[in-house]
Amino acid sequence: xxxxRIFLHMFLIAYTIxxxxxxxxxxxxxxxxxxxxxxxxxxxxxVLSFKNYQTLSVSRFWVYYRNSILISAGGLLGILIxxxxxxxxxxxxxxxxxxxxxxxxxAAILLxxxxxxxxxxxxxxxxxxVNSQLGLMLVYAAFAMPVSVYILRDFIAHIPWELGDAARVxxxxxxxxxxxxxxxxxxxxxxxxLLLQFVHFWNEFVLALVLIRSDNLRTLxxxxxxxxxxxxxxxxxxxxxxxxxxxPMLLIFSIFSERFIRGMSVGALKG
Amino acid sequence: MRHEIPTSPKRNxxxxxxxSPQLRRERLTATGFLLPGLLLFGLFVVYPLxxxxxxxxxxxxxxxxxxxxxxxxxxxxxxxxxxxxxxxxAMVNSSLWALWSVAVDIPLAFLLAxxxxxxxxxxxxxxxxxxxxxxxxPVLIGLLWRYILRYxxxxxxxxxxxxxxxxxxxxxxxxxxALFWLFLAxxxxxxxxxxxxxxxxxxxxxxxxxxAAVVDGASRRQQIWxxxxxxxxxxxxxxxxxxxxAKMRVFDLVWVTTRGGxxxxxxxxxxxxxxxxxxxxxxxxxxxxxxxxxxWLMVMALGIFLLSRVLRSKDLIEx
Numbered sequence: 001x002x003x004x005r006i007f008l009h010m011f012l013i014a015y016t017i018x019x020x021x022x023x024x025x026x027x028x029x030x031x032x033x034x035x036x037x038x039x040x041x042x043x044x045x046x047v048l049s050f051k052n053y054q055t056l057s058v059s060r061f062w063v064y065y066r067n068s069i070l071i072s073a074g075g076l077l078g079i080l081i082x083x084x085x086x087x088x089x090x091x092x093x094x095x096x097x098x099x100x101x102x103x104x105x106x107a108a109i110l111l112x113x114x115x116x117x118x119x120x121x122x123x124x125x126x127x128x129x130v131n132s133q134l135g136l137m138l139v140y141a142a143f144a145m146p147v148s149v150y151i152l153r154d155f156i157a158h159i160p161w162e163l164g165d166a167a168r169v170x171x172x173x174x175x176x177x178x179x180x181x182x183x184x185x186x187x188x189x190x191x192x193x194l195l196l197q198f199v200h201f202w203n204e205f206v207l208a209l210v211l212i213r214s215d216n217l218r219t220l221x222x223x224x225x226x227x228x229x230x231x232x233x234x235x236x237x238x239x240x241x242x243x244x245x246x247x248p249m250l251l252i253f254s255i256f257s258e259r260f261i262r263g264m265s266v267g268a269l270k271g
Numbered sequence: 272m273r274h275e276i277p278t279s280p281k282r283n284x285x286x287x288x289x290x291s292p293q294l295r296r297e298r299l300t301a302t303g304f305l306l307p308g309l310l311l312f313g314l315f316v317v318y319p320l321x322x323x324x325x326x327x328x329x330x331x332x333x334x335x336x337x338x339x340x341x342x343x344x345x346x347x348x349x350x351x352x353x354x355x356x357x358x359x360x361a362m363v364n365s366s367l368w369a370l371w372s373v374a375v376d377i378p379l380a381f382l383l384a385x386x387x388x389x390x391x392x393x394x395x396x397x398x399x400x401x402x403x404x405x406x407x408x409p410v411l412i413g414l415l416w417r418y419i420l421r422y423x424x425x426x427x428x429x430x431x432x433x434x435x436x437x438x439x440x441x442x443x444x445x446x447x448x449a450l451f452w453l454f455l456a457x458x459x460x461x462x463x464x465x466x467x468x469x470x471x472x473x474x475x476x477x478x479x480x481x482x483a484a485v486v487d488g489a490s491r492r493q494q495i496w497x498x499x500x501x502x503x504x505x506x507x508x509x510x511x512x513x514x515x516x517a518k519m520r521v522f523d524l525v526w527v528t529t530r531g532g533x534x535x536x537x538x539x540x541x542x543x544x545x546x547x548x549x550x551x552x553x554x555x556x557x558x559x560x561x562x563x564x565x566x567w568l569m570v571m572a573l574g575i576f577l578l579s580r581v582l583r584s585k586d587l588i589e590x
Contacts, residue, residue: 009391012386012397016400018459020403022416022459025419038423038424041424041425041429041433042433078311081307082307082308082312085307085308086305088304089304089308090305093297093300093304095301101309108312108320110572110575111320112520112522114544114545115541115564115568116319116322116323116564117319117545117548118548118549118557118561119318119323119557119561122322122557139315142314143315143316145311145316149308174297178304202408203407203408205522205523205527206523206526222410224410224411225414228527235418238414239418242415246406253406261467261471
C-alpha cells in the first residue's frame with residue numbers, strides 16, 4: 001500500500017517532467033543564443049537576452065501573426081452569423097427534411113478537411129477565392145459548422161419555449177426574438193463554441209497551406225514551417241517564434257481554463 | 272431548398288388546403304434562418320465531398336494539346352488496393368497509430384485522471400501541467416519534436432550526451448524508429464485531453480458511492496474495480512472512438528516532421544493523398560487521390576460504425 005503510493009508519486013512526477021520538460025526547454029532556448037542551446041541544452045541563459053525575439057521583429061513572423069489574428073476573427077464572425085442561425089432553425093422550426101439536414105451536418109464532424117481539399121481548391125479557383133483571406137475565413141466557418149451547430153442546437157433546444165412567447169405576444173417577429181432573447185441566453189454555449197473554434201482556427205494547417213498562395217497572406221502555422229526553413233540554423237529564433245505563437249492559447253487558457261475544458265469535453269461526451 | 276415547407280411545431284395543416292398568410296410568413300422566416308448556413312455548408316463542405324466521389328471515377332489524360340477527362344470506372348480503386356504499396360503501408364501506419372493510442376494513451380489518461388480524482392497533493396497544478404500540451408497546434412508540436420529529436424542541439428541527444436551515452440545519439444526522425452517517436456509526440460499532445468474527459472466522468476461518481484465501498488471494507492483496488500470501472504465503461508467506448516477518428520486523420524504532424532519519410536515509414540493515408548494530389552511528380556490527376564480519399568472515408572465510417580456497435584452492445588450485455 002505505502003509502496004504503491006510512492007510508486008504512484010514517482011510516476012506522476014515523471015509524467016509531469018515529460019509533459020512540461022519540452023515546454024520549459026523551449027522557453028529557455030528562446031532566451032539563449034544558438035551556440036549555447038547546442039553546448040548546454042539544460043543551462044539557464046548565460047545572460048538574459050531577448051535577442052532572438054528581436055530577430056523575429058525584422059522577419060515576416062509578425063505578418064503571419066497578424067494574418068492569423070485576422071482570419072481567426074473572420075472565421076469566428078462567420079460562426080456567429082451562420083452557426084447560430086442554423087442552430088436556431090433546426091431547433092425552432094419543423095419542416096420536411098429537417099432530420100436529414102441535421103444528420104448530414106452532424107455526420108460531417110468526422111470529415112477530415114484534408115481529404116476533400118483537392119476539389120475544394122479547384123472549386124475555390126472558379127469562385128476566385130484562392131489566395132483570398134475572405135475565402136479562407138468562409139471555408140473555416142463552413143468546416144466549423146458541424147461541431148458549432150451541434151453544441152448550439154443542443155443548448156437552444158433546452159431553452160423554455162415560453163421565454164420567447166411574451167415577446168411574440170408583444171408583436172416581436174422571430175428575428176427579434178432570436179436577437180434579443182435567444183442569443184443573450186445562449187451566451188455560455190456561444191462562448192464555449194468560439195473558444196473551441198478559435199483554437200482550431202489558430203492552429204489550422206492544411207486548408208491554409210493549400211488555399212493561400214502568396215507569402216504576405218499566409219497564416220502562422222504555415223508561416224512557421226517557412227520560417228523554419230529560413231532559420232534552419234538559428235535555433236534560438238525559432239524557439240522564440242514557437243513560444244510567441246503558443247502565447248495566445250496559453251493566455252486564453254489561463255483566463256478561461258474551466259470553461260475551456262468544459263467546452264472541449266461537451267462535444268466529445270455527448271457524442 | 273425551395274420545396275421545404277416549414278411549419279410551426281404546434282400547428283398542423285390538412286393536405287391540399289392553401290397555406291395561410293401566417294404560415295407562409297413563417298416558412299419564409301424559417302428559410303431565412305436556415306439558408307445562409309446551409310449555403311455555406313453546401314458550397315464548401317458538401318460539394319467538395321460529392322466532387323471527390325465523382326472525380327474518383329475519372330482520369331485526366333493528355334489529349335492533343337490539352338487534357339481530357341476519361342471515365343475509368345473503378346480503375347483507381349483497384350489500383351490503390353492491389354498495386355499501391357505506399358497506400359497499404361499508410362493504412363497500416365494509421366491503424367498502428369490508433370492501436371498505440373488505445374493501448375497507451377487511454378490507460379495513461381485513466382491513471383492520471385484517477386490520481387486527480389483521489390486528490391493527490393498538488394492535483395490542481397498537475398491538472399494544468401498535464402493538459403498544457405493540448406493547447407499547442409500539431410504544427411507547433413511537430414516543429415518542437417523535431418527540435419527535441421534533432422542530432423545537434425536537440426533535447427534528447429543533449430540528455431544522452433550529458434549522462435555519458437553520447438554514443439547513442441542519433442538522427443531520430445531519420446531512423447527506422449521515426450514512427451515510434453511520432454507516436455510519442457502525439458501521446459504527449461493528447462493524453463491531457465483524454466485525461467480531462469475521464470476526469471469529467473469520474474467527478475460524476477457520487478462521493479457516497481466511493482464511501483460506501485470503503486465502509487463495506489473494500490480495499491482501494493476493489494473499489495476501483497467494482498465502483499469505478501462500470502462507470503468508466505461507456506466513457507471507454509467514447510474514448511476509443513475519439514482516438515480512432517483522431518489517428519485516422521493525422522496529417523499536420525507528419526507533414527512538418529518527416530513528410531512520410533524515411534522511405535514511407537511514417538506515411539499516413541492523408542499525407543499520401545495530399546502528396547499524390549498536389550506534389551506528385553508528373554501530370555496533375557485528381558482522380559487517383561480522390562479514390563484513395565473515398566476508400567479512407569469508407570474505412571473510417573465503417574470503423575466508427577463497428578466500434579460503436581461492438582462497444583455499446585457489450586455494455587448492454589454486461590449491465
